[in-house]
Amino acid sequence: MRAGFARFARNRLALFGAVVLLLVLVLVVSAPLAYPNNPFQLVGKPLQPPGGAFLLGTDTLGRDVAAGIAYGSRTSMLIGLSATLAAIGIGILVGGIAGYYRGRVELVLMRVTEFFQTIPAFVLAILIVAVLSPSVPSEIIAIAAVSWPGIARLVRGEFVALGGREFVLACAGLGASDLRIIFRHLLPNCLPPIIAVGSLLIGTAILIEAGLAFLGLGDPNVMSWGLIISAGRAVLRQAWWIATFPGIAILLTVLGVNLVGDGLGEVLNPRLRNR
Amino acid sequence: MDGTLMPQADIAPLVEIEDLTVRFTSREATVSAVNGVSFSVKPGEVLCILGESGSGKSVTLRAMMRLLPEKRTTITGRITIAGQDVLGLNARDLRALRGGLVSMIFQEPMTALDPVYTVGEQIIETLRKHRNMSREGARARALDLFELVKIPSPERRLDSYPHELSGGLRQRAMIAMALSCGPRLLLADEPTTALDATVQIQVLILLRRLQRELGMGTIFVTHDLGVASEIADRIAVMYAGRIVEEGPVADILANPRHPYTQGLMASTVHGQHRDADIQAIPGSPPDLRRMPAGCSFGPRCPTSQPRCREAFPPISHPSADRMVRCFREGEEAKASF
Structure with a gap:
C-alpha cells in the first residue's frame, strides 16, 4: 500500500492532477461558506469585468460568476461521482454475470452491451434526459446508462480470465455458492482495473453533464458550469469572462481526473509497474 | 488393508463408482475423457x-x-459417497x-488459494460457512489446523497472504483448508x-x-x-x-x-543396473x-x-x-x- 503511494507520487503528472482535484474538492466544500447567497441571486450590475467588486465578474443578469463556478463544482462532482458509481454497479453486474456463467447468458448480455456501445453516448444521453425531463436524477441516469458498457466488458474479460484459475474451482470445491464466488473471490481480484477505468469515467461523466447543461438539458434550478457557459455564449465578444472561467474549470477538473486515473492505472496495473 | 473388489466386503464402502463415463462436448468434437470406470474405496x-x-x-x-463445467459435460453412471447419490444432489446439498x-487438494497451491485474502481468512470463511462457527472459534480452529499440518509459527502464518508463503507451506495451508470441516x-x-x-x-x-x-x-x-x-x-x-x-x-x-x-x-x-537402458512405451495415448x-x-x-x-x-x-x-x-x- 505504502509502496503504491510512493509510486503514485513519483508520477509528477498524477500528482499535479491530484492537487487540482483537491482544489476542486475545497471549492465543493467551501462554496456555501464563501458565497452564502444563492448563486442565482442578482448581486450587482450586469457584465462587470473580472477584478472589480467581483473576482470573476458578473454575467448578463448581474450574477456573480465566481459564485456560479463554486456552486457548479458541487453539481459536476455530485453528478460525475454518482453517475460513475451507478455505471460501475451496472457494469459489474452485467459483466460479472456474463463472465461467470458464460454460454447463452453471456451471448445475450454482451450483445446488449455492444448495442449500447454503438449508439453515440452523447446523443443517447440527450434522448434519455429529454424523455425523463431535465433534473439532476435524470442526468445521473442518462450518464450512467451511456457509461456502463466499458466497465461491463472489462469485468467480463477479467472474470473469464480468472474463471480458469484453480482457486475458483477450489472455492467451489469447498462448498462456496456462485454469489459468494462472484462477490467475495472474483470481484476483489479484478478491483484494480475497475478502479483505474472507473476513475477515468468520472472525467467523461463531468464532460457529458456540462454538455447537457449547455444544451439546456440540465436541472434549471441547479447551478452548473455548462449552464453558465451557455448563458455567456451569446455575449462572448463583449464579456469573454462569463464563458471562459467555467470553461477553464471544466478543463482543469477533467484533466485532473484523467491524470489521477492514469496514475492509478499505472500503480494498479502490474504490467505497467516497472516502466 | 484387505482391499477387495468382491461385493461380500464386510465394511460398507465409503465411495462406490459404477460405470462412470464423462464426455465433454464442444462444437468441434466430443471428447470421451472417462469411459466406464468402476471402483470403490472403503473408509x-x-x-x-x-x-x-x-x-x-x-x-x-x-x-x-x-x-x-455443467453445460459442456455429460456424466453418466453412478457415484455414491457415504450413501449419497452425488449425481442426483440438488445445488444446496451439493x-x-x-x-x-468431501474435500479436494489441488496440484498447484499458488493458484488454488485466492491471492487477495490471507490463508487464515480463507479457512475461517469455510469454517463459518459449513460449521456456523463464530469468528473467534473459527480462528482458534484454523490455528489448530495449522499446528496439525505442522506449519511453523502458525499464529503469524494465518495472517500471511499466499504469495508470502513457500510452496511447501502453501500446500500445507491448502491441506489445512481441505481438512477444516473434517471430511x-x-x-x-x-x-x-x-x-x-x-x-x-x-x-x-x-x-x-x-x-x-x-x-x-x-x-x-x-x-x-x-x-x-x-x-x-x-x-x-x-x-x-x-x-x-x-x-x-x-x-x-x-x-x-x-x-x-x-x-x-x-x-x-527403480534400482535397475546403471547401464541398463530405460524402456519407454512406444507410441502415444489414443x-x-x-x-x-x-x-x-x-x-x-x-x-x-x-x-x-x-x-x-x-x-x-x-x-x-x-x-x-x-x-x-x-x-x-x-x-x-
Whole structure:
C-alpha cells in the first residue's frame, strides 16, 4: 500500500492532477461558506469585468460568476461521482454475470452491451434526459446508462480470465455458492482495473453533464458550469469572462481526473509497474 | 488393508463408482475423457489412481464433486459417497457435500488459494460457512489446523497472504483448508507434483499421517509410481479413460499383469543396473475424440493380437482382490498353472 503511494507520487503528472482535484474538492466544500447567497441571486450590475467588486465578474443578469463556478463544482462532482458509481454497479453486474456463467447468458448480455456501445453516448444521453425531463436524477441516469458498457466488458474479460484459475474451482470445491464466488473471490481480484477505468469515467461523466447543461438539458434550478457557459455564449465578444472561467474549470477538473486515473492505472496495473 | 473388489466386503464402502463415463462436448468434437470406470474405496483406505496426462484421472476426481463445467459435460453412471447419490444432489446439498463430506487438494497451491485474502481468512470463511462457527472459534480452529499440518509459527502464518508463503507451506495451508470441516473423503489431485523433491516427501508423509489419524478415505491421483507406492493401499492404473488394472499396492508393484502397467514399471527408475537402458512405451495415448474400437492400449501393446482390435477386454480377476482388463490374462494364468 505504502509502496503504491510512493509510486503514485513519483508520477509528477498524477500528482499535479491530484492537487487540482483537491482544489476542486475545497471549492465543493467551501462554496456555501464563501458565497452564502444563492448563486442565482442578482448581486450587482450586469457584465462587470473580472477584478472589480467581483473576482470573476458578473454575467448578463448581474450574477456573480465566481459564485456560479463554486456552486457548479458541487453539481459536476455530485453528478460525475454518482453517475460513475451507478455505471460501475451496472457494469459489474452485467459483466460479472456474463463472465461467470458464460454460454447463452453471456451471448445475450454482451450483445446488449455492444448495442449500447454503438449508439453515440452523447446523443443517447440527450434522448434519455429529454424523455425523463431535465433534473439532476435524470442526468445521473442518462450518464450512467451511456457509461456502463466499458466497465461491463472489462469485468467480463477479467472474470473469464480468472474463471480458469484453480482457486475458483477450489472455492467451489469447498462448498462456496456462485454469489459468494462472484462477490467475495472474483470481484476483489479484478478491483484494480475497475478502479483505474472507473476513475477515468468520472472525467467523461463531468464532460457529458456540462454538455447537457449547455444544451439546456440540465436541472434549471441547479447551478452548473455548462449552464453558465451557455448563458455567456451569446455575449462572448463583449464579456469573454462569463464563458471562459467555467470553461477553464471544466478543463482543469477533467484533466485532473484523467491524470489521477492514469496514475492509478499505472500503480494498479502490474504490467505497467516497472516502466 | 484387505482391499477387495468382491461385493461380500464386510465394511460398507465409503465411495462406490459404477460405470462412470464423462464426455465433454464442444462444437468441434466430443471428447470421451472417462469411459466406464468402476471402483470403490472403503473408509480409511487410500486408493491411488495412476496414469499419464490425459488418462482421465483428474476428470474422474472432479466428476466425483461435480466440479466440471455443467453445460459442456455429460456424466453418466453412478457415484455414491457415504450413501449419497452425488449425481442426483440438488445445488444446496451439493454445496454441503463439497468441503463438508468431501474435500479436494489441488496440484498447484499458488493458484488454488485466492491471492487477495490471507490463508487464515480463507479457512475461517469455510469454517463459518459449513460449521456456523463464530469468528473467534473459527480462528482458534484454523490455528489448530495449522499446528496439525505442522506449519511453523502458525499464529503469524494465518495472517500471511499466499504469495508470502513457500510452496511447501502453501500446500500445507491448502491441506489445512481441505481438512477444516473434517471430511470423510479426501480427493488429492497430484498434490505433490508442483513441489521440490524434498518438500514432496514431507508433504506425502504428512498426508499419510493425517489420513491415518483422521481415518479419512483418500483418493490420490498421480502419474508418479514412486509417490503411489509411498502412500497407497491400493492402486488403480488408468489408461485412456479406463481402469486397466487394480489391486493392492505391493501386489501390483511386485507382479504387474497388464502390459501397460508393466511398461510403466519398466520406464521408471527403480534400482535397475546403471547401464541398463530405460524402456519407454512406444507410441502415444489414443485420441480421445476418436477412440479405437478394441483395447485402447492395443496400438502400443507389445503383445497385441488381432482380437485386441475388436473389443475391449473383459474384466478378469487373477486373485480375489485384483482386477485386470487384458485378453491374455486368463490364458496366461491357465498356461502357468
